[in-house]
Amino acid sequence: MQLIRTSALAVLFIFLQIIGFAKSPSLTKAPVPDWIRQKEVPSKMPDLEDISDGYYFESIEYQVNLSLQSRFYRTVKVLTENAGAENAGQIHISFVPQYQTLVLHELYLLRDGKRLDRLNLSKFELLASETELSRSIYNGTYSAYLLLDDLRKDDKIVMSYSVVGFNPVFGGRFFDSYVLQGFEPTGALHINYIVPKQRKLYFKTFLGADSPKEKDLGTAISYYWEMPSTTHVAYDFNTPIWYPTRQRMECSEFEKWSDVAKWADDVNPIPLPAATGKLREFADQLWLKAKKDSIAYVKEVADFVQNEIRYMGVEVGEYSHRANEPEKVFAQRYGDCKDKSVLMATMLKHRGIKSRLVLVNSWEEYNMETYLPSPNAFNHMVLYFILNDRGQYIDPTITNQGGNIRDRYFPFYGKVLHVQPGGKMYDTEKIVSGNTRIEERFHIQKDGTAILDVLTIYTGANAENTRSYFKQTAKNQIEKSNIEYYQKLYKQVKKRTPLHLEDDIANNVFRVKESYTIDKIIELDPTTNRSTVYAYASSLSLYIPEIIEPRTTPIALSYPLALEHDVYIINPNSVNVPALSENIYESRDSYYFGKSITTNNDTLKVAFRLGFHDTHVKVDQVDEFMSDFSDLNNIFTCAVYMDDDGFVTGSNTQNKTNWWAVSIFLVLLALFTWLTIKYYHKRSASSVIYLYDNAEYDAVGGWLILLALALFASPLRVFFNLMVPYMFSLQVWNTFGYYTEMSKTLLSALLVFEFVINTLIFFLSCYCFYLLIKRRDIFPQTLLALLLLQIVFTILDTVAASVLFSKPPETFSEYAEIFRTIIFGIIWILYLLNSTRVKGTFVVKANDKVEVLPTEDIRP
Structure with missing residues (x-):
């Protein structure tokens, strides 16, 4: 009131x-x-x-x-x-x-x-x-x-x-x-x-x-x-x-921009403070406070004009473009952008610091150079000062700026006009000065409740905006707004501790701490029917402009923007969360966004990112923008599945063996062995690969030795690299896909498919090695089938995983494994089809003895 x-x-x-x-x-x-x-x-x-x-x-x-x-x-x-x-x-x-x-x-x-x-x-x-x-x-x-x-x-x-x-x-x-x-x-x-x-x-x-x-x-x-x-x-x-x-x-x-600059210079000259006035006396006090250091003096003057001269203007008649006298502005303690800029310039001039007024348009970041020169092209005035041969812009109307004066944020205004005789248009820089980082830590309790601790860190320009917001808004109102935000996301949220603020103005960092209790954090996911804790980054999605198709114009963005929203799901009783990693990140010309999932000891971390490094999305990139943000819920939300015991799914099954999987693996091996002996092992070779009628080599030699080593290592690699740590893991079977929003049925089907095919590859690798040692005539065609199976399986598995997880392989090792399998298969297939040693070595039929021709009859 x-x-x-x-x-x-x-x-x-x-x-x-x-x-x-x-x-x-x-x-x-x-x-x-x-x-x-x-x-x-x-x-x-x-x-x-x-x-x-x-x-x-x-x-x-x-x-x-x-x-x-x-x-x-x-x-x-x-x-x-x-x-x-x-x-x-x-x-x-x-x-x-x-x-x-x-x-x-x-x-x-x-x-x-x-x-x-x-x-x-x-x-x-x-x-x-x-x-x-x-x-x-x-x-x-x-x-x-x-x-x-x-x-x-x-x-x-x-x-x-x-x-x-x-x-x-x-x-x-x-x-x-x-x-x-x-x-x-x-x-x-x-x-x-x-x-x-x-x-x-x-x-x-x-x-x-x-x-x-x-x-x-x-x-x-x-x-x-x-x-x-x-x-x-x-x-x-x-x-x-x-x-x-x-x-x-x-x-x-006005014919030229220099004409506009001269007009503005004539209308708003920069005077010196009156010799016996209060402004000069106050400026001298600031000079002493700054210990006669020019940089420190500029900071003192900027802080005073920005924060002590409130923004308010009486722009009647000529004063729409003419500033009031600095002495008057100082006395009344209010003024508009012209008044504040001229006042600051006067105080700097008192100490011999050069400066000039600058006309800007706070709306028109681009195309200013295409306009006809006129005062109508501008709606704002700022200041440019020069100290130690370095020029710097400062906006006297921005309040509560902190940090080093040389790092003080200045908005991107596109082209600006320096007010002086012969003044020219200059470009201003795009500077993303400021970051907002939200850290939400959900300490899950075994009874399904949670303690939520929130730390929000504002830096740079974001700290200045937040600092002003907290100075102008009642703390109780902010607390009420914050708790209403979380009550919309989670059930039965209550304030645990009062809002706590930490303002480090020297480094321009502003921290806000909050703490809540949530009586029911675990919900039933309607899609998967599983117990779930949701991680939201709703604050990020609010910055994505709503677009209606069709569109033929650029999209305005809230530039500059750099937002980080990290959600930590912390297991009860310090129980470790399963090792997990997922990363989705896209960087475009004017924006970037991403979501990643990692684990560390008892904590699962979901990191959301959003940033704009330009003021707009270009016309030819609008379709890409609409495609990127067509599903905001998927980008800025993550479902973390929980077991009935109140832990993140898989937490209590780590390093445990799924004995059902081991048993099925042994049953499948027995089944494959029985089918092979009954229906295949005693057959003669087909015409797929031409073989000689009689053996020309009495032992495995040449490149076949390398092939024998590869076949010997293959089942070992499948067993120890895939079956033991992956297919036999109880955690994998219980948690496959728990951190995604994919269909559990499809993901389980993919896992079963991988299990059966890898078991078959393990069996065929062992069987092919046996056939190679025995120099059986069916070895080339059997190995050919194994190599083709590995190539087809690798391609199908990669495609299926990419579709289900909506992303291709990411790491070099993943791509290396895919190409290794394909290249390995192609090389050995060509060798099987063209090698005379293969044709002259693998001629032993079921229950036959090998007759080796005399050396002189061996073909070259």
Whole structure:
């Protein structure tokens, strides 16, 4: 309540100041000026399917006479529905009485061919509208307001008026801009500028808009657009403000950006503090406090201007662009961006530190160089100071900045204009200064409850924003908001300890500690019907802009952004969690995101990441962005399965053998042996590989020795590298896929498939080694079948795992194993098909003796 009363008194004080020096607003009435150009092209009826709010503009006129400093407006609204009266019947005309006069010309209805006059000045209300009040800026803007009565469907509302007077702060120079397309179609658009011949007004159009037509009026030239209809432009949500989507025009009497810089320098010179004023005295105190060190002095001045001079501006008349005197700003302890920048520059100048004002546009990060030079291109002022031959930008309107003055965060403003004679446009840097790291530790209890400890660490610019937030918001309100956040995610959450804050302003680090109890942390997953603890990173998903297809514009991002959200699931009684690793990470041109799962002793860690290193997603990368974030739940949520005993699944089965798997392995070996002896072992070789009729070699030799070694090692590798640690592990069979959201049935099927095929490979490897020793004729074809089986199995298993886990192999060793199996198989298959030693060695049939030919009969 105290804050509300203080704010109310401040607002009242500001308004009293405005009333004290602003002109009393009034309305006048006059005929349409004779200098107005008459529209020559009739309006076209727009498609009513594109119209909302129950009305449309049949025509819009905007005409400017530079010599008379007059802007003329005329609109014709057509009500397509009775509901349109609610919007079309409210008239608001804004003007600044300090230097403008509002003159009303026409206001009437056209109904059934009759003209119904409604222009009655006494019915207008003059209200202080203050169009920038939300930014704590009081600009003295008034609004002439009228609510039309007795409006009906098909009525036409015709209104025209003039706003006379230009802001004198621009020294008689004129500039303007106008959007030629809207988000709804218009029946006709008429724009006209009457420019005296002795004045040069530059024009520029954008997105293919036509240049103005010209007409010589004798002493002046008319530059005009007359469009019988305008097409509407579809609006894409979350489009960057700077991205042009509608045709528009600009005009300006400023020829170069250096002209704008000189104008700004003339309007806002940087004075020295008054010789006997309080500002000089205070600056001297800061100098002594800084121990006469220039860097330390800059920090003291920046801290004072940013934090002690509150952001609030009275921008009436010329003070829309002219700063108040530094002595006044210092005394009243408030000011806008101009006031704060000039005050800081004055205090630096007092100690011989060079600085200059800088004009920026806080919305237009790109395309500034394509605009016509004019003061209208900027909406903000900052400062650039030079110390020890090093220049640095600083924004005096940012509060609660910490750390070293040389590391102070400065936003990315694109191109900026340095205010000085001959001033130029310069690029500012993209700096991701700041990080937010959330650490949530869930200490699981055996009864299904949990203790949640949360540590959030803000650094850099994020620390500054959070510091300001906590200074402006009640702590109880923040605690309430935080606990409501967790109550939406988990059941029966209660605050365990009060919110604890740690502000390390010297290093610009801000820490927030929270602690809660959760009476029911384990839930039943509806998909798998398993007990589950969910890890959420909902705070990250809030930064992903919502996109609606189809889209043809870039996507605006909350740049800069660097977020880390780590969730720790901690087992009861310090029981170790099974070894586990999963990593999903993607880095694009303008953003990155990822999720990884690791384990360490009794803790399972789920790490979520999201960051933006550009202000937007380019048009040609929109589809990729939409694909990346098509399933936010999968990216920023993770299900951790729990056993009935309250531990992370698999915690109590580590290093234990699944004797059922061992038994089935032995049964399968016995089955394969019985089937082989009964149906295959006594068969003769097929014609798949051609063999000689008689043996040409009485022993295994040549490359066959290497093959024999490989066959001897193969079953050992399968048994000790796959069967024992993997297929015989009770943990694997109990926890396969517990950390994913995949179907347990599909994952189990994959495991069974791998078990059976690896057992078959183990058996065939042993059998092939036996056949090789015996030089059996069926060895080549049996080994050929084994090699083909290994190749096909490796490919199928890799594809199946990639599909189920939505990721390909990640490590070099995984790829090496795949290629080793395939290359090994191909080499030995080619050897079996082409080697004469194979054809002359493996000729022994079942129960046959080998007859070796004399040496001289052996073929070469």
